[in-house]
Each structure stands twice: as structure tokens, then as C-alpha cells.
Amino acid sequence: MHKLSSILVNFDLKPLNLIKTIYDFSRQEVLLTETELFQLLQSFEDCPPRESLQSSSFQWRNLLFSQVSAGNTTYWYSQQIPIQINSNLSGIANHLAVESSTGKPDILYWRILDFLSPEKLQQLWNYLLTARSQFNPAHNSAGLNNYRQSLFTAPPPEIYSEISEKILGALIPIADELPNSSQEIGEIEMQITAHNDGHYYKIHNDNGSPDTATRFLTYVYYFYRQPKPFTGGELRLYELAIKDGFYVAGDRYQDIEPLHNSLIVFPSHYMHEVLPIRCPSQRFEDSRFTVNGWIRVAID
Numbered sequence: 001m002h003k004l005s006s007i008l009v010n011f012d013l014k015p016l017n018l019i020k021t022i023y024d025f026s027r028q029e030v031l032l033t034e035t036e037l038f039q040l041l042q043s044f045e046d047c048p049p050r051e052s053l054q055s056s057s058f059q060w061r062n063l064l065f066s067q068v069s070a071g072n073t074t075y076w077y078s079q080q081i082p083i084q085i086n087s088n089l090s091g092i093a094n095h096l097a098v099e100s101s102t103g104k105p106d107i108l109y110w111r112i113l114d115f116l117s118p119e120k121l122q123q124l125w126n127y128l129l130t131a132r133s134q135f136n137p138a139h140n141s142a143g144l145n146n147y148r149q150s151l152f153t154a155p156p157p158e159i160y161s162e163i164s165e166k167i168l169g170a171l172i173p174i175a176d177e178l179p180n181s182s183q184e185i186g187e188i189e190m191q192i193t194a195h196n197d198g199h200y201y202k203i204h205n206d207n208g209s210p211d212t213a214t215r216f217l218t219y220v221y222y223f224y225r226q227p228k229p230f231t232g233g234e235l236r237l238y239e240l241a242i243k244d245g246f247y248v249a250g251d252r253y254q255d256i257e258p259l260h261n262s263l264i265v266f267p268s269h270y271m272h273e274v275l276p277i278r279c280p281s282q283r284f285e286d287s288r289f290t291v292n293g294w295i296r297v298a299i300d
């Protein structure tokens with residue numbers, strides 16, 4: 001909480017109306033509560049009475065932006081929302097862990113080896129070999145060019161239900177133990193991807209936009225022909241850092257080998273990337289395949 005007197009000395013409040021400007025504003029790390037903003041405004045000689053001030057707010061990532069209108073002038077302020085680390089993640093680790101990393105760098109993930117039985121894996125292959133024409137180029141949610149190159153498609157219903165059930169099978173014991181409903185498991189999203197020669201996915205996280213904000217776990221199931229027909233394609237998980245109220249990639253990272261028939265689970269807000277793939281044959285069936293997606297928290 002900032003003292004009004006120190007803000008008045010150090011800070012020249014200006015009307016701001018563009019998101020970009022709001023962002024710059026937040027970088028100054030001047031965080032006001034609504035009450036402080038009203039007090040600040042009222043210290044201006046020409047400020048209308050409090051009853052005529054109107055306010056509204058919206059949330060972006062872990063920042064709460066609010067606006068107060070006085071006549072034709074709009075004032076913005078921002079406030080950091082405390083970041084909640086899900087204390088049950090360690091519990092999930094206990095249930096999922098065949099292998100887990102809590103070491104250095106400080107990155108949590110869970111990996112299950114031999115995730116699918118040989119029969120289920122064969123079913124997946126049988127589907128894939130008929131489905132080449134259903135794969136489309138993937139786009140990054142921010143619409144940026146050159147951010148991501150891969151092919152993807154929606155899973156057929158039987159693959160969706162079998163794999164989501166298997167994932168839920170690992171998570172349900174935890175869901176039952178969760179102390180409140182806001183941490184119950186909601187929707188499971190799923191896609192099938194193929195990364196071939198020259199494909200990659202640059203650094204991103206999976207829940208940084210309003211429509212993805214309820215994703216809390218990311219899972220990636222890897223499978224490919226034997227012997228392994230490509231090189232590269234490691235999943236690089238970055239240590240989490242917070243800068244100016246935003247999640248950013250820390251300096252340290254861990255590269256995870258996309259092992260055949262393994263499932264990786266990690267928190268969706270981690271920054272991560274897929275390193276470039278080299279696949280000399282360039283044949284579709286030699287791609288680095290995944291069934292991957294996101295587990296959302298249920299919302300009441």
C-alpha cells in the first residue's frame with residue numbers, strides 16, 4: 001500500500017487510454033488501491049464530487065486494471081493480484097510421479113513412462129495413418145507469424161475419451177481430496193500434433209489470455225516411430241520468474257526429451273518452447289507426434 005503523500009510527490013497522474021500506455025504505467029510500479037485513487041483525484045482542485053466519479057475494472061494476467069471517469073477524463077490504475085500457487089500440485093505429483101523433477105533449476109514437472117498399452121498405441125497409429133489430410137497448420141493464439149510451425153488436428157471421439165479418461169484416472173484421486181470446488185477439475189482440451197522437419201514452437205505459456213486463463217495443467221503425450229526418425233524437438237521448460245507483475249521466463253531452464261510413449265504434465269503458466277525438429281525423411285509418418293492439451297479448473 002502506498003502512502004498518498006509519497007505518491008503526490010513522486011508521481012504525476014495523467015489520463016491514459018491505450019492498453020499499451022496502461023502497460024507502461026504498470027511498469028512504473030505505482031500501484032494504487034481504488035480508495036487511494038479517489039483520494040488522489042479529489043486532491044485536484046477541479047475534481048468533481050465523488051458521487052459523480054464512475055469506475056469499472058478488468059483483469060489481464062495477474063494485473064487488475066481499473067478506470068475511474070470524471071467528466072470527460074478517464075484515469076487508470078493497476079493493482080497486482082497475488083499469485084496463487086496451487087498447494088495441491090505437490091499432491092498431484094505424488095500420484096502421477098514415475099519420475100519428477102524438483103531439483104535444479106527449480107522447475108516442477110511430472111512424467112509417466114509407458115503411458116499407453118501396446119494395444120491403445122496401435123489404435124492411435126491406425127487412426128493417424130488414415131488421418132494425414134485432416135492435419136492443418138497450427139497458429140499461435142496471438143496471431144504472430146513465425147511463432148509456431150506444426151500440424152494439428154482434433155482427436156476423434158474414441159481417442160479423446162480414452163486418453164482423457166487415462167489422464168483423469170491419474171488425477172481423480174486428487175480431485176476428490178481438493179478442499180474446495182474452485183480447484184476441481186473442469187474441461188480437458190485435447191489436440192493431436194505433428195512436428196516435422198524444421199518445425200518448432202517458440203517460447204510461450206498456455207494460459208496467458210482471458211479464454212485460456214482457467215487452464216492450470218498442460219499435458220503432452222509423445223509418440224513416434226521406432227527407431228526414432230527425427231532429432232531435436234526437446235520441450236524446454238523455463239524456471240518461472242515474475243517481472244513487473246508478469247510471468248516471464250527465468251534464466252534457467254530444463255530440456256525434456258520427448259520420450260516415445262511418455263506423458264509430461266506441467267503447470268500451464270510455465271514458459272516453455274519446442275526446440276526445432278530435424279526429420280531428414282520429411283515423411284509425415286516420421287513426425288514427432290503428440291496428443292496434448294490442457295486441464296482446466298472447474299468454474300462454479
Ligand SMILES: O=C(O)CCC(=O)C(=O)O
Nearest residue numbers: 201206220235274290292
Ligand atoms: O509439443 C510439445 O512438446 C509442447 C506443445 C505446446 O507447448 C503446446 O501445444 O502448447
Ligand SMILES: [Fe+2]
Nearest residue numbers: 204205206272
Ligand atoms: Fe504450450
